[in-house]
Amino acid sequence: MILAGLQKNSFIDFPGKISCVLFVTGCNFICPYCHNADLARGDYPARIESTEAIDFLKSRRGMLEGVAITGGEPTLDSGLFNLCRSVKSLGYPVKLDTNGSRPGVLRRLLDQQLVDFIAMDIKAPLDDYHPFCRNHQIHERLAASIRTIMASSPAYEFRTTCAAPFVNEAGIETIAKTIAGAACYVLQPFNRRAVCLDPTFNHRQDPTIFPEAMQRFKSLAEPFVKRCMIR
Numbered sequence: 464m465i466l467a468g469l470q471k472n473s474f475i476d477f478p479g480k481i482s483c484v485l486f487v488t489g490c491n492f493i494c495p496y497c498h499n500a501d502l503a504r505g506d507y508p509a510r511i512e513s514t515e516a517i518d519f520l521k522s523r524r525g526m527l528e529g530v531a532i533t534g535g536e537p538t539l540d541s542g543l544f545n546l547c548r549s550v551k552s553l554g555y556p557v558k559l560d561t562n563g564s565r566p567g568v569l570r571r572l573l574d575q576q577l578v579d580f581i582a583m584d585i586k587a588p589l590d591d592y593h594p595f596c597r598n599h600q601i602h603e604r605l606a607a608s609i610r611t612i613m614a615s616s617p618a619y620e621f622r623t624t625c626a627a628p629f630v631n632e633a634g635i636e637t638i639a640k641t642i643a644g645a646a647c648y649v650l651q652p653f654n655r656r657a658v659c660l661d662p663t664f665n666h667r668q669d670p671t672i673f674p675e676a677m678q679r680f681k682s683l684a685e686p687f688v689k690r691c692m693i694r
């Protein structure tokens with residue numbers, strides 16, 4: 464498996480752990496605000512063999528506490544299973560970032576105990592994914608992923624990047640109801656300085672959700688989930 468790259472250590476990508484981050488290239492979504500545009504388009508320049516990443520992880524045993532696999536959308540790559548297996552065989556817990564579009568892959572990863580933590584993005588109410596994905600069956604796929612993660616993942620979180628015009632108070636409440644009972648829901652303010660997949664996104668309108676509105680989102684979501692935080 465070819466990886467787009469590797470970040471040797473991170474304090475933020477695997478909650479509670481010092482982790483190595485592995486980047487998988489390619490994505491089936493077109494989120495206008497995507498910060499990883501090169502990765503999403505699949506044209507990220509630096510590439511390494513997963514065997515190199517495994518060698519690095521071997522050398523860091525006892526120093527790193529986990530491995531985060533992100534993208535792009537890692538579930539699109541059929542090499543993900545072997546990658547997770549190799550990482551787990553070194554004793555590292557695996558955290559997977561996903562857009563939730565491939566519930567069958569998530570189910571198989573969980574059945575084979577190849578992931579320990581799943582972070583799934585929920586970009587908008589499930590009926591409102593047109594700006595992010597053109598697949599007309601995406602609603603059912605996302606709902607299936609949510610069910611699978613909540614039922615079977617050893618640890619997980621759902622995350623929403625809060626950017627106008629994609630989320631508002633009603634939207635956040637709808638999402639929170641969709642994941643009712645979830646262990647953790649994370650609200651992330653959009654970082655306006657970043658370069659986006661749609662280069663015009665930042666210029667067409669102000670996508671910023673200000674801190675007062677973020678707090679309001681949090682208070683609307685909190686009654687439906689066990690834990691809600693702004694990160």
Ligand code: SF4
Binds near residue numbers: 492497
């Ligand atoms: S933000 Fe959207 S386009 Fe970018 S990697 Fe994630 S799912 Fe893909």
